[in-house]
Amino acid sequence: MRAYKRFIADDQHIEELVDFVRSTLDQYGIKKKELIRAALTAEEAAASLIGHKSDPEEKGDPYIDLTIRGMLGTVTIELHAAGEEYALEQSMSSDALSLENIPSSDVQDTLRQIILGSYSEGLKYRHKNGVNYIQMTVVRSKNAFLFRTLGAMAAAVLLGLLFSSFIPTDVNASINHLVLQPVKTMYMNALKMIVAPVVFFSIISCLVQFSDLTALGRIGGKIIGFYLFTTVLSIFVGLTSFWIFKPGDASLTSSLIANVSSLPSGSGSVSIRDTIIGIIPSNVIDPFLKADMLQLIFMAVLCGVATNLIGKYSETLKDLFQACNDLFLKITTLIIKMMPLAIFCSIMSLILTPGIRTLLSALEIMGTFLFGLLCMMVCYCILMVIIGKMDPVPFVRKYAPYMLQVFSMASSNASIPINMDACEKKIGIDKKIYSLSIPLGATLNMDGTCVHLAVFGLALAKIYGVELSAGALLSMVLTILILSVGAAGIPGSGLICLSVLLTQINVPMEAIGLVMGIDPLCGMFRCMSNCLGDVVASTVIAKSEHMLDMKIYHAK
Template sequence: MLKKLWFQVLLGMILGVALGLILSPSAFALVPEHIALNIAPWVALIGNIFLALIKMVVIPLVMSSIILGITSSQDMDTLKNLGIKIAPYFVFTTIVAVTIGVIISYIIMPGDFVSKDILNTISTATVAIKEVTTFNEISLPDLIVGLIPVNTAQANLDGNILAFVILAIFVGVALMTMNEEEAKPMKDLAKSFQAFSMTIVQWAMKLAPYAVFGLLCSITIKIGFDAIFSMSMYVFTVLLGLFSLLCFYLIIVYTVGKIKPLDFLRRIREVQLMAFSTSSSAAVMPLSMKTAEEQLNIPTPISKFVIPLGATINMDGTAIYQVIAALFLTQLFGVELSLVEVVVLALTTVGASIGAPSTPGVGIVILATILQGIGVPVEGIALILGVDRILDMCRTTINVTGDLTASIVMRRLTNFSVEAKKVAEEIKTA
């Protein structure tokens, strides 16, 4: 068992939290506070190196995987069926996630459980928020045109992975329509890029247990459990929402994929543990594709297309977190929302979660945009910042579970489409 990656990661998580509590000023405080805070970044060093290695190859990995996934399809009809079905499915599950978040937030009302005295401390807190263009500042036609990656260098600097996803889809579809002789060099280049990316990922995965230990230890040293306890009802509401979404996925897996829930969770446990530990869908993308193919029997064209695409635009866990966090802060600040405003908030959350960079902490940046649109002071983010990393780990776990669920659904739907096409051809020739 010691050789199993999931066990090593789990052990790293437990030891990291344990050491973090021993050193944390708000827990056992074995060492003075200034020493503990100085130790934290050094403990996290190997974890940050791990994440940096993944970020270094995420763009070539995403692009090469999507290109190869598209070009490995049997024909254009199969590709069309996959593309036409996957987008509505992603939007549907995101809407379900946001709806769950709204319902749970209004049932529990977590904002009513926080002392109003805590608002006095908000003005002294400083939160670094990246400037984000809100949806009200850009027209829909300009937004659509902006999806086309004209300047890939700028997209890289902005962390806009969605631009590279769209570019890869264009390249893959174009290669499908070209003759084999002209397309072969580009396909070979994509294969080389994927092999290079996977080599780097394999190196990084050897660091994974140590990275998990360091990252969790550093987080625990900084926040201890005080921040979690003071926001316990908010944390509970988010976790309940994520659990409800997980149950929704398990229902889909059982009804569509005919896989028992516990069996499904057993097969994907390594991916979930890695996602929880790293808070990055991109970091576990290679493991997700491998798990989809080897544990869930997903055809390679589907796994190489759905998983990278899902890691970019299928952020159901992020969506449910954002809407719960936004409603929590409206309750805390006494901002009354009409039914129309709640619907607009939900739709904004759906749009904001699609294309979110699959890296740690991005939910805070997106949440700032949503809060500006409903009249909540952006400084309110200071309240939830202390527990954000823990919740980030949880929602990332749900995000990757959603990607694997989507691959099962697409396998079933494309099989139906292929079988229907064969039947139609047989009837025609009969």
């Protein structure tokens, strides 16, 4: 939607401009609070343009052009008028915004200036070719990022099919090698860079909020116990899904990608003993360099508990840890803004590299995996009824939009801010619960990954003719359990875990080539299921601790 109107640039026509803004925004369905703020800001912005308009005798039209645009839930206002360049911040914060120049008796004007002062930061100003432009965002769509991501996915599929059909194979291979793969690699490296400090400082900033360590131990025990239960449940859901559909065709072996050297290989020896011993690092640097999640969690818990015990320096360290947490979450947000580009390159590379026929064949295994995730969603609802003694319908209704957002991110760690926002504002969970459960869940609770490993591990074993005995299946279950606990919540970690699992069950590593192409899409579904499990656990534990605001939970 778009609305445009031209106004004479003088003080007598500002009221007409404001009325137009109000009526147009009202037609767009803008809430009253945002409407009033936008109208006041537009009035002040128009006044600043009039104050710096061109001399009537000089070149330039004595008009203000106003355009209101609405697209995909985002509404913006733009005003422009010919005039000299000036500093908008100073103009709007001088006499017009100075509370000292406003009579104390004029309460309405005083409140108006306070609103303007808080809203003026959202303005964007530029001067080009003798014209001043002011733009403001009235409402920013919460799904704008999702729309961009879905658009990138659709464009990647369309261009990928066109390129694979009409462009020579050698040219497609060059495009993939020189453009698509480098973008994917840089983006994944950026996520790997940020994952360690995000997990470390998120957990510390959470633990330092607990002055009562007994309460921390009780709540932490409940959270970890619930995560362990759903992890075991998800493994058996994955195994059952495979046995129902039995995906995997030996003819797919010929479609394997020969070169899997770029995939980081894991150790084939995965034991409970080694995992427990490896929790404690030999120094404080290696966990960050290697992004070892279990060691980072150990160090974070140790630092968080110790911070509450050191006396006079506790408050200083708490502020420092909270500042570091805010810093790295903001960096994560900035990195995630590049997700649509990374998704575009990933999906287009997926289509160009293995070919559409191989992709469609491998989707049989992926379909079984998605069935397993659907079963886990049903299990979550049942657990909320039985353990939480609560209606899951409000939860599903409120968290569904967030599921689409975390789906597009494909990273449990990057989704931490989104899940925390959902817990607090939509579901009503106390901060003491979600600030511990969400960061822990992003590392420890990987239900979607467990379903993925079970289905894909058994399917690839079937393709290569590997028979699994009862003992081998038990070993596989334990391996998946260990891998899910230590998996990093970043794109690509599921593929690394799968390589370790295949080695454990004696399936050739070359089998990774079959699923390497579709893993980005699988990763999105894994992340969505992982995050759903984290928020469900947070809700159930909050209910048991009487830290769930039922008014917010049931609010429509």
